[in-house]
Amino acid sequence: MTNSDYKIIVGLEIHVQMATRTKMFCGCELVFAAEPNSRVCPVCLGLPGALPVMNRQAVEFAILTATALNCKVAEFTKWDRKSYYYPDLPKNYQISQYDLPIGSNGYIEIPVGDGVTKKIRICRVHLEEDAGKNIHTAGSFSQVDLNRAGTPLLEIVTEPDINSAEEVRLLAMELQRIVRFLGVSEADMQKGHMRFEPNVNLHIKKDGSKHETPIAEIKNLNSFKALEKSVGFEVRSQLDNFIERGEVMQSGNKKTFGWDDVKEVTVLQRGKEEAHDYRYFPDPDLVPVVVDEKWLGEIKGGLCELPLKMQGRFVSQYGLSDYDASVLTTDRATSEYFDSAVKAGGDAKRVCNLITQTGLKTANEKGCGVAQLGIEPKRLAELAKMTDASQISATAAVTIFVKMMESKEQPGEIAEKLNLLQKSDAGELEKIVDEVITANPQAVEDAKSGDKKSKKAHGFLMGQIMQKTKGTANPQVVAKILGTKLKA
Amino acid sequence: MGQKKIDIKQVRQVAKLSRLDLSEAEISQFTGQLGAILEYVEKLNQLDTSKVEPLAHCLPINNCLRKDEVKQSLGTEKTLANAPDKDEQFFIVPKILEEPGGF
Ligand SMILES: [Zn+2]
Numbered sequence: 196m197t198n199s200d201y202k203i204i205v206g207l208e209i210h211v212q213m214a215t216r217t218k219m220f221c222g223c224e225l226v227f228a229a230e231p232n233s234r235v236c237p238v239c240l241g242l243p244g245a246l247p248v249m250n251r252q253a254v255e256f257a258i259l260t261a262t263a264l265n266c267k268v269a270e271f272t273k274w275d276r277k278s279y280y281y282p283d284l285p286k287n288y289q290i291s292q293y294d295l296p297i298g299s300n301g302y303i304e305i306p307v308g309d310g311v312t313k314k315i316r317i318c319r320v321h322l323e324e325d326a327g328k329n330i331h332t333a334g335s336f337s338q339v340d341l342n343r344a345g346t347p348l349l350e351i352v353t354e355p356d357i358n359s360a361e362e363v364r365l366l367a368m369e370l371q372r373i374v375r376f377l378g379v380s381e382a383d384m385q386k387g388h389m390r391f392e393p394n395v396n397l398h399i400k401k402d403g404s405k406h407e408t409p410i411a412e413i414k415n416l417n418s419f420k421a422l423e424k425s426v427g428f429e430v431r432s433q434l435d436n437f438i439e440r441g442e443v444m445q446s447g448n449k450k451t452f453g454w455d456d457v458k459e460v461t462v463l464q465r466g467k468e469e470a471h472d473y474r475y476f477p478d479p480d481l482v483p484v485v486v487d488e489k490w491l492g493e494i495k496g497g498l499c500e501l502p503l504k505m506q507g508r509f510v511s512q513y514g515l516s517d518y519d520a521s522v523l524t525t526d527r528a529t530s531e532y533f534d535s536a537v538k539a540g541g542d543a544k545r546v547c548n549l550i551t552q553t554g555l556k557t558a559n560e561k562g563c564g565v566a567q568l569g570i571e572p573k574r575l576a577e578l579a580k581m582t583d584a585s586q587i588s589a590t591a592a593v594t595i596f597v598k599m600m601e602s603k604e605q606p607g608e609i610a611e612k613l614n615l616l617q618k619s620d621a622g623e624l625e626k627i628v629d630e631v632i633t634a635n636p637q638a639v640e641d642a643k644s645g646d647k648k649s650k651k652a653h654g655f656l657m658g659q660i661m662q663k664t665k666g667t668a669n670p671q672v673v674a675k676i677l678g679t680k681l682k683a
Numbered sequence: 684m685g686q687k688k689i690d691i692k693q694v695r696q697v698a699k700l701s702r703l704d705l706s707e708a709e710i711s712q713f714t715g716q717l718g719a720i721l722e723y724v725e726k727l728n729q730l731d732t733s734k735v736e737p738l739a740h741c742l743p744i745n746n747c748l749r750k751d752e753v754k755q756s757l758g759t760e761k762t763l764a765n766a767p768d769k770d771e772q773f774f775i776v777p778k779i780l781e782e783p784g785g786f
Contacts (some may be wrong), residue, residue: 215751216751216752216753217751217754221754222749222752222753222754222755222756223753223754224753224756230759230772231772231773232759232762232763232772232773232774233756233758233759235756235757235762236754236755236757237757240757240762248747248748248749249747249748249749250748250749250751251748251749251750251751252750252751253751254748271739273739273740278700279700280700280702282774282776282779329776329779330773331778331779334778335777335778336768336775336776336778337775337776337777337778338772338773338775338776339773339774339775339776340772340773340774341762341774472696472697472700477739477740479740479741481740481747482740482742482744482745482746482747483739483740483745483746484745484746485745485746
């Protein structure tokens with residue numbers, strides 16, 4: 196079957212951990228890798244009589260995200276209990292939002308390459324609490340750690356508007372960028388701050404009629420790679436099942452799968468076909484949330500220019516490539532740092548190169564962001580200006596960049612101290628050019644010959660001159676002088 | 684009324700979801716009791732509620748919010764104090780063979 200015979204249909208459910216200091220309904224601190232069961236209290240332990248109280252920050256983060264995802268923010272929302280029994284859920288229910296989510300009917304724009312974007316509709320955005328962690332030991336028992344129980348999670352559900360495994364990954368990455376820009380989540384994949392559940396099936400055209408394959412839900416994916424690969428695997432597997440066995444959707448035959456990261460296959464989770472009965476009902480322990488215009492206005496004050504928009508602006512306003520613009524807008528601090536340096540007078544392409552080629556590498560080694568390297572945007576702009584004016588070479592710019600991290604000095608002062616200012620004084624350079632010409636008669640002859648050897652000889656002479664000036668000569672000025680001399 | 688509010692099959696399903704191991708006698712007994720409760724509550728349906736706003740909470744208040752401030756947790760030792768089974772740092776439960784998939 197060719198590609199045009201079927202269409203991939205994917206809807207995605209994403210859980211994002213909110214970057215609050217404490218849990219959703221109690222004051223237990225959220226600490227990654229803390230001693231097991233040390234951050235637990237009567238509320239998140241579900242002890243009788245303990246009452247949950249909403250974390251204002253979590254609610255505001257949720258509303259801010261819903262707004263950034265172009266959702267309608269509910270004026271009135273409430274909390275519901277989702278009942279199920281599992282050792283990591285001490286209350287035997289999860290506090291969630293059922294029929295009145297905080298946000299609904301939004302969309303997210305994702306970059307699909309070359310500055311082209313695609314809109315994916317968002318069905319709903321709601322807040323809920325996370326469960327604890329089960330640790331499956333080798334013995335005949337399991338261990339339970341409730342430190343994570345009660346962590347605020349934002350659940351985001353898209354419409355089935357995604358049409359390839361790559362698009363699923365792009366959406367996940369764009370969402371990561373957005374929540375990081377907003378500061379509502381660290382969105383650290385290694386710490387499980389983002390978890391994905393794609394729903395995958397195919398719409399197939401065959402012999403003039405349309406068929407739909409059974410929907411597969413893949414649970415608990417926590418990396419972009421697993422997300423993309425698992426969707427790709429399901430697509431191939433569903434296509435095979437259709438071709439070989441004519442397998443199509445029947446009412447309610449949604450299947451639940453896990454993902455085997457090692458074998459890179461989806462694994463059917465048996466016994467999941469039976470629909471859960473979560474018996475949702477309003478939680479009597481929690482009062483509703485009413486979001487009036489004043490509060491909504493205050494929360495919206497936390498909005499910022501979103502990454503995709505900024506990326507587009509860097510292309511249209513500053514003339515950067517879409518790739519460079521996307522690298523600079525990976526996180527908010529870097530993008531704003533770049534923007535400030537350009538606004539301080541640095542050439543956009545030059546500042547971009549300094550940041551992406553030298554800055555990011557150095558920042559990576561230091562384990563911080565480029566904006567935290569200690570070089571103010573104004574000094575970076577100054578460094579870019581000097582490079583553009585050929586006062587220093589591109590190599591010297593790197594040296595100066597590194598020095599600037601440790602001192603408050605201006606790039607000009609550092610260049611002078613380290614003798615990195617390029618000599619552009621024609622008189623002084625002419626003397627050196629003459630010396631090199633006298634010392635290398637053979638190369639001069641070759642360079643003048645105009646045949647194959649000429650280019651190589653020319654390069655050799657340039658090299659000799661640069662070496663004599665210890666790289667401080669302005670190569671453009673040297674080339675001009677040498678050219679004139681060789682023509683004579 | 685006539686029609687039973689809940690049948691044996693539903694009671695079995697609820698018991699299964701609640702991880703309750705009920706005897707045949709109990710299932711039969713609870714089917715009758717639960718049915719009677721549901722029938723009693725059903726009386727509410729006789730009221731005309733067409734002009735009544737849905738009520739999310741019985742108290743006329745909303746937005747009970749707290750600041751995102753850290754409060755002292757119990758600590759591992761106290762947290763585990765009442766656990767039926769535990770080790771140094773964890774609650775111990777019968778072996779879990781399969782993840783529910785989480786959420
Ligand atoms: Zn707690």
